Amino acid sequence: MLVVLACAAFSTAQAADPSAPVNEIMQEAVKGWAEEAQAGEDYFSPARLGRIYSEDFAKAYREAAKFPAYEEGGSPFDYDVIVSGQDSCSIKDLSVTPGAPADGKSDVTVTFDNTHCFGERPADWKPSELHFIVIEEGGKPVIDDIVRAGDAGSLKSELQAIASQGASDPQ
Numbered sequence: 404m405l406v407v408l409a410c411a412a413f414s415t416a417q418a419a420d421p422s423a424p425v426n427e428i429m430q431e432a433v434k435g436w437a438e439e440a441q442a443g444e445d446y447f448s449p450a451r452l453g454r455i456y457s458e459d460f461a462k463a464y465r466e467a468a469k470f471p472a473y474e475e476g477g478s479p480f481d482y483d484v485i486v487s488g489q490d491s492c493s494i495k496d497l498s499v500t501p502g503a504p505a506d507g508k509s510d511v512t513v514t515f516d517n518t519h520c521f522g523e524r525p526a527d528w529k530p531s532e533l534h535f536i537v538i539e540e541g542g543k544p545v546i547d548d549i550v551r552a553g554d555a556g557s558l559k560s561e562l563q564a565i566a567s568q569g570a571s572d573p574q
Contacts, residue, residue, distance in 0.1 A: 419539065419542075419543070419544060420501070420544060421501045421504070421509035421511050421537040421544045422499050422500075422501045422511050422537075423455075423544055424455035424456075424535075424537065424544055424545060424546050425499055425501075425511045425513060425535040425537065425546065426499055427451075427455055428446055428455070428485065428535075428546070429485070429494075429497060429499060429513060429515075431443050431444060431446060432446075432483075432485045432486060432494060433493075433494045433497065435483075436483075436486060436491050436492070436493050436494050436517065437493050437494075438493050445478070446484070446485065447464050447468075447478070452464060452465070455545055455546055456545055456546050456547075457538055457540055457545045457546065457547040458540060459547060459559070460545075460546060460547050460548065460559055460562075463559050463562040463563050463566065464479075464562055466562070466563075466566035467479035467561075467562040467563070467565040467566045467569070469566070469569060470565055470566065470568075470569030479562065479565045479566075484549065484551070484558055485533070485549075486517050486531065487531065487551055487552075487555060491517040491518075492516075492517050492518060492519050492520035492521065493517070493520070494515045494516070494517050495515065495516045495517075495519055496514070496515060496516045496530060497513070497514075497515045498512075498513065498514045498515070499511060499512075499513050500512045500513075500514075501537075507538055507539070508536050508537065508538050508547070509536075509537045509538075509544070510534050510535075510536060510537075511534070511535040511536075511537055512532065512533075512534055513532065513533040513534075513535060514530040514531065514532050514533075515530055515531050516530050516531070517531055518531075531552070532552055533549055533550065533551055533552075534549070534550040535548075535549055535550075536548040536549070536550065547559070
């Protein structure tokens with residue numbers, strides 16, 4: 404009985420790891436931007452939206468996806484939201500660091516170098532940094548937002564803006 408309880412406690416702790424959905428997305432980015440890029444699953448595939456993102460984030464994505472960036476349809480983005488661009492080097496020095504939970508959220512900080520192949524960098528160069536805001540829904544950690552540096556800011560807010568603008572534009 405004690406072994407079963409210990410296993411159940413370990414399983415619950417493991418299931419609540421806020422870095423788990425973040426690691427999945429970052430490994431997809433690593434694969435997609437490798438020198439020998441591998442085909443993979445979209446960051447926001449229907450399966451992933453239902454599994455590793457919050458209901459609120461998934462709803463925002465689905466609403467924005469009604470207004471795709473390109474005529475072929477699909478994504479509301481015309482760039483890779485993880486590397487923050489259309490061009491990138493392979494991802495090096497990836498670090499995923501979960502912060503302490505506060506107010507029902509965990510801030511999982513991700514840093515990486517995706518500019519090493521572009522040549523000399525300025526003296527004030529810093530690695531790319533993302534903050535994945537992870538909450539718990541249905542007993543598991545899910546991504547509720549991805550906050551990027553600078554003006555890019557909240558991905559969920561960007562999705563809501565795309566949906567809002569798309570809905571108000573005459574077609």
